[in-house]
Amino acid sequence: MAAARKQTLRQRVWDSLENSDAVLFPRPCHGRIPNCPGSAAACQHLLQMPEIQVARVVKVHPSIGAAALRTALVMAGKTVLVPPYPGASYLYLLLHRDLCPNQRSLEWAGDKREYMKWARPLKLLEIPAVDVVIVATCVAAPNGVRLGKGKGYGEVEWGILTELGAAGASVPVYTLCHDLQLVGSEELPEELMESHDLPVDAIATPSGLVRCKRSAPKPSGVRWDLVGPDLEEDIGALRSPAALPW
Template identity: 30%
Template sequence: MWALLDAENIGRTGLVHGKIPNFHGADQAAQLLSQHPGWIAAQIVKANPDKAQAEVRRAAVEAGKLLYMAVPKIATEDPFYLIDPQKLSTAPEIASSGKLAAQHAPRTHPERMRPLDVIVCGSVAVNPNGVRIGKGAGYSDIEMALLAQAGLVTDATLVVTTVHSLQVTDEPIPESEHDVSVDLIVTPEEVIPCPPRRRPSGIHWESLTEDKVSAIPILQALREGGRRT
C-alpha cells in the first residue's frame, strides 16, 4: 500500500512510506467528518497524534469538544493529553498539535478520563468492512484496549478513520481478536459506513510481547497491579 500511495504522490509533505499518510485532502476529510451527526452530537473525542488527523483535532477543539490525544508511542504512565477548550491558553491548532501538545496540555490516565463519544484513528489502509491496518506497531489497538478496560468505550462510541480514497481497498485485511475495526471511513469525497463491528473488551495480555509491555509504562503498571491482586 505504501508503494502505491507514494507512486500516486498523495503525501502533503513528501513520501509516506512507514508512516500514517499525511494525505492531500486531509482538511476536506476533517470538514466532511464535522458534518456527520455523530460528530456534531459528540462532546468527548479521542484522537491519534498523527499529522493526517491534525485538522480533525483542531476542529474538535474549535467546536468546544473535550479532546484526548494519545501520547506518541503511549510512552508515559499517563498516556493521553487532555485538551480542554475551556482552559486553553493558546490557539487550538497549537494545543492539539502532535508535537506541541506536551507544552500546553496536561497528561491524564484512563481512570481519570470521561467516556468517549468519538474515537478517531489514522490508517495506512482500510476496507469497507471497517478492518484497518496502521504502521504495524499496534499502538491504536493498545490504546483502544486501555480505554475499553477503563470502561470508556461503549457500543455507542463512534470509531472513525480519515484517509485518502486510495487508502480504501477492497482487498481482505487480516485481523485478530484484539484488532479494532471502524464504524466510519471518511475520505475527502465521501463518508463510508461500515457493517456492525467488534468492540474490544480490554487488554489481551497473551497477544503482547514482553518487549512491548516493557516499552509501555502503563502496561507495566497494570500488569504489576494485576499480579498484586
C-alpha cells in the same frame, strides 16, 4: 498467512501514495500512518457527522494527518484525548479550549508542537467516558476492516478504554485517510481480522464519507499475550500491569 497478506496490502498502498506523489512530510510514508493532502477535507466530512457534533469527548490518534481534526474539535469546545509521545507514563493528554493560553494556541490546538506545551496529562482513572474514537489507518475497506501500521497501538488503547469502562461496543469508531488508502472489501475481508482487531464504523476521505457495512464485533479488554516489550515501552500505562486499576 494473514499477516503476510496484510503487509502486502500496506506495501501496495504506501507504494501507490508515493508513486502518485499523494503524500506529504514525513516521507517516505512506508512504515508510517501517511500524511496526505486533502486530510482537512476528510476531516470536514467527519465533523458533519451527527455523532461527532453531539460528542463531548473524542479520542483522536496523534498522527500529523489528524491535526486539522484535533484543532477543529478543540475549537468546537470538545474534550479531545490524544496519546503523548512514546514512552510517557500516562495514556492520554487532555486538550480543551479552556486550557489554551491564547488565541494562537487555540487556532493551532491540534498541532503536537503546540498542545504539548499546555495539554493536561491524565491518570488512568481520570479518563472520561469517550463518545467517539478516531483511529489511524494505512488501509481500510467498506466492510469496516482497517489496517494500522501493524504495531497494535490502537487496539491496545481500545482495550484499556474498555477495561476502564470508558468505551464499549456502542461507541462509534471512525478513521480518515486518502482515497488511495481505500480498497475493496474483497481485498481486505473480515476473515483477515484477528480477535483483537478493531473495525471502524465509517471512513472519511477527501472525496466523501463511507458508512461501513460491518459484521465484525469490536473487541473488549487487553490481550496481554500480545503486549511485548516494545508496546510496554511506548505505552507507559502498560509497564506495570499489577498497578493498573482492574
